Amino acid sequence: MKKYCIILLIILTLNGCQTNNINKSTSDVINQKVDSLLNIMTLDEKIGQMNQYNGFWDVTGPSPKNGDAKYKYENLKKGLVGSMLNMRGVRDITAVQKIAVEETRLGIPLIIGNDVIHGYKTLSPIPLAEAASWDIDEIENSARIAALEASAAGTNWTFAPMIDISRDARWGRVMEGAGEDPYLGSLIAAARVRGFQGDDLSKHYTIAATAKHFAAYGFSESGRDYNTVDISRNTLYNVVFPPFISALDAGARTFMNSFNELDGIPATANSFLQRDILKEEWNFDGFVVSDWGSISEMIAHGYVKNGVDATELAVEAGSDMDMESHLYIKNLKGLVESKKVDIKLIDDAVSRILRVKFELGLFDDPYRYLDADREKEVMHHPNNHKAVLEMAKKSIVLLKNENQLLPLKKENQTIALIGALANDDNSPLGNWRTNSDNNTAITVLEGMKAYPKNKLIYRKGADVNLNDGGVVKFHEKVKINENDKSGFNSAKNVARNADIVVMVLGEDGFQSGEGRSRTKIDLPGVQQELLEEVYKVNKNIVLVLMNGRPLNINWADKNIPSIVEAWQLGTQTGNAIAQVLYGDYNPSGKLPMTFPRSVGQIPIYYNYKNTGRPGPKNEVFWTHYNDEVNTPLYPFGYGLSYTTFEYSNIAIDNKILKKNNSINVSVELKNTGKFKGKEVVQLYIKDRYASITRPVRELKGFEMIELNPGESKTVSFEISESLLRFYSANEVWESEPGIFDIFIGTDSNASLQENFKLIRKF
Numbered sequence: 001m002k003k004y005c006i007i008l009l010i011i012l013t014l015n016g017c018q019t020n021n022i023n024k025s026t027s028d029v030i031n032q033k034v035d036s037l038l039n040i041m042t043l044d045e046k047i048g049q050m051n052q053y054n055g056f057w058d059v060t061g062p063s064p065k066n067g068d069a070k071y072k073y074e075n076l077k078k079g080l081v082g083s084m085l086n087m088r089g090v091r092d093i094t095a096v097q098k099i100a101v102e103e104t105r106l107g108i109p110l111i112i113g114n115d116v117i118h119g120y121k122t123l124s125p126i127p128l129a130e131a132a133s134w135d136i137d138e139i140e141n142s143a144r145i146a147a148l149e150a151s152a153a154g155t156n157w158t159f160a161p162m163i164d165i166s167r168d169a170r171w172g173r174v175m176e177g178a179g180e181d182p183y184l185g186s187l188i189a190a191a192r193v194r195g196f197q198g199d200d201l202s203k204h205y206t207i208a209a210t211a212k213h214f215a216a217y218g219f220s221e222s223g224r225d226y227n228t229v230d231i232s233r234n235t236l237y238n239v240v241f242p243p244f245i246s247a248l249d250a251g252a253r254t255f256m257n258s259f260n261e262l263d264g265i266p267a268t269a270n271s272f273l274q275r276d277i278l279k280e281e282w283n284f285d286g287f288v289v290s291d292w293g294s295i296s297e298m299i300a301h302g303y304v305k306n307g308v309d310a311t312e313l314a315v316e317a318g319s320d321m322d323m324e325s326h327l328y329i330k331n332l333k334g335l336v337e338s339k340k341v342d343i344k345l346i347d348d349a350v351s352r353i354l355r356v357k358f359e360l361g362l363f364d365d366p367y368r369y370l371d372a373d374r375e376k377e378v379m380h381h382p383n384n385h386k387a388v389l390e391m392a393k394k395s396i397v398l399l400k401n402e403n404q405l406l407p408l409k410k411e412n413q414t415i416a417l418i419g420a421l422a423n424d425d426n427s428p429l430g431n432w433r434t435n436s437d438n439n440t441a442i443t444v445l446e447g448m449k450a451y452p453k454n455k456l457i458y459r460k461g462a463d464v465n466l467n468d469g470g471v472v473k474f475h476e477k478v479k480i481n482e483n484d485k486s487g488f489n490s491a492k493n494v495a496r497n498a499d500i501v502v503m504v505l506g507e508d509g510f511q512s513g514e515g516r517s518r519t520k521i522d523l524p525g526v527q528q529e530l531l532e533e534v535y536k537v538n539k540n541i542v543l544v545l546m547n548g549r550p551l552n553i554n555w556a557d558k559n560i561p562s563i564v565e566a567w568q569l570g571t572q573t574g575n576a577i578a579q580v581l582y583g584d585y586n587p588s589g590k591l592p593m594t595f596p597r598s599v600g601q602i603p604i605y606y607n608y609k610n611t612g613r614p615g616p617k618n619e620v621f622w623t624h625y626n627d628e629v630n631t632p633l634y635p636f637g638y639g640l641s642y643t644t645f646e647y648s649n650i651a652i653d654n655k656i657l658k659k660n661n662s663i664n665v666s667v668e669l670k671n672t673g674k675f676k677g678k679e680v681v682q683l684y685i686k687d688r689y690a691s692i693t694r695p696v697r698e699l700k701g702f703e704m705i706e707l708n709p710g711e712s713k714t715v716s717f718e719i720s721e722s723l724l725r726f727y728s729a730n731e732v733w734e735s736e737p738g739i740f741d742i743f744i745g746t747d748s749n750a751s752l753q754e755n756f757k758l759i760r761k762f
Contacts, residue, residue, distance in 0.1 A: 045080070048080030049349075050328045051080060051082055051322055054085055055088075056068070084112055085323070085324075086434075089154060090154045093369070111357055111360065117432035120149035123429050125392050126430040127176050131188055139191045142391045143196045158210060162213065163185060165178075165182055167602075167605040169596065170518055170602060174548070175549060179592030180592065181607065186243045201253065202361035210252070210254045210255065213256055216267075217260050219231050219235070236262075253286040256289050266294070268298060268314050279318055295325040296326075315345055320352050385572060392570060396576065406542060407580075407642055408454075415454050417444065418458075418494070418530075420461065422544075423460065427464070432513065442575050444544065464481060480508075492533055521550065531555075543556055544566050550593050552597070552599060588704070589639050590747065609693050643672075643677035645679045647667055647681075677706070682699060682750060684750055686740065700719070739756075741753060
């Protein structure tokens, strides 16, 4: 512990100085502490702070004696490690933190990172599902629950939120983001940062957030993970950047760069992104961490010839911390000593890293996150389960409900429940379950058994995957069942005599996520054939989809009377689905991504450009397909309720908008059905003409309104000049005078319309 006295003396001295200057901000005090510490660090120790290792040995056993693990262990004891990831639990993290604090010269604490994507032990729905709730407060609370559990287990930094906008359902990582829209994505990005970080990062129940992946990772060509990105400056600024700006404004303390290249330069070495935009134009004072091994991967990109060059270009571009490339620790000292890398770049990077550690309170108490009693108390607390259940119910989207097949009656019915996923307690946990435990989700079968007055008969019908025990490991590929139909007849026999058939079909939890791109986004394996075979004997089918991306479900849309998009809802999956199916919760979710009719339409999104030949025409020469209509199967923002809503009487209080003023547009919403329900009223605006071509419409506001049957309410939106700004041909964020169309309705096809004029004379 003596080694830690040097740091403690710095802190106490500067805290004493702070009492003599009560007007000095906390940020100024932290900067003083950082500068003082930096002044006593050797070059090796500075570079060590820029080095992050994956967990590499069993801390309850002996120290490693050889190989890579020994090398990492020795560096840890020398103070040459600034962060570790994938260390989980108070016991193990305490062990490595003790080495850093009590056995190194300066005792600088580690920052411990983990992929806390949609929960820690108690899992919320996957982020794409949460986005379908359009409930910003609930999403923030979901991140708060994740932070509570993660911090109780010793983690103080999460590699989330992922805020990549994507228009391509083939890309597996759409499950990890908020969908296709920059406005909705921006609100969700800020909410998740607030949820993780709270209003005081030094509290032991908060964790530092990471805005990732900077930038344009969601635009990987052909939807193939890690692939090339080639987009315009217009798209970069007006579509990709807004959620990152929002996360920054919300206080995100770290950014992660992306695997892709942009303008021919890998993001890891892209000075335009990391220095010009993020650190200079946006004044970001946190630090940038590379993605896993992305510095060394620049060699494979064909951008550098070796690790030394990769190191030089990455640090010059603004990548502050090296995640698992091992290149900074190997090469940076030599580059500095040979004058190829300016020591000022090292000092800047280390200052940023130390600043976040001070903000987390790690220098005041390196063990503040390490309380075994709190860990036991917080994990799987009933309040956490209650919160994720609420989030799960709000994430469900009703896609179709002909003849009011739903909600199900609660008694005197025979219900056939079919599908391997209906009795799967693993897939519903989604892809990012590495901190949680396998087989801990409530199954749909278990959830429906909570309604015992119906006769419920379950049949698997067919496996989805053929991995051992149906459990797929994080680094494994899913072995899809393409041939085994041996359970079909049993499923059909049960369905034939049932009043209602509930079929739970979709993707295995590891068919979406990182490295899980698909060229076919239909129901995997034999599930489509199972659905069609059951339909032959009983057409009263409720199809429950369990998936991590939009799927191609054309046949189901044409034939199945009720379709429920249930995504992968986490720990409380079965209870959430059952409560929606039985009407104890009226679904209110809306799609955050467009559902295509065909993979050939991808990328497909609502805020497209009109082109010079928008059509439609009764001839060949306009923008369309010869074998498919242009429209999606389900548009962005779409989602039904067990009740119905009527929109009418759109009104605007002023058709001229001036700077520093605002106008108000309103619409009358009425519940015309038989159930109490919630509706997400959506506002879209079209800029008719501008210095660059603009989308046919853009989401600019929404309100969730709850109404009783027969009840009406006037819903109003305020429109200011700032709402109309975009990155223009002048390469600035501005609005331009002109005429704007307003659309209000239930989804991105909203038809109620008004217009106004923005005038230049402010």
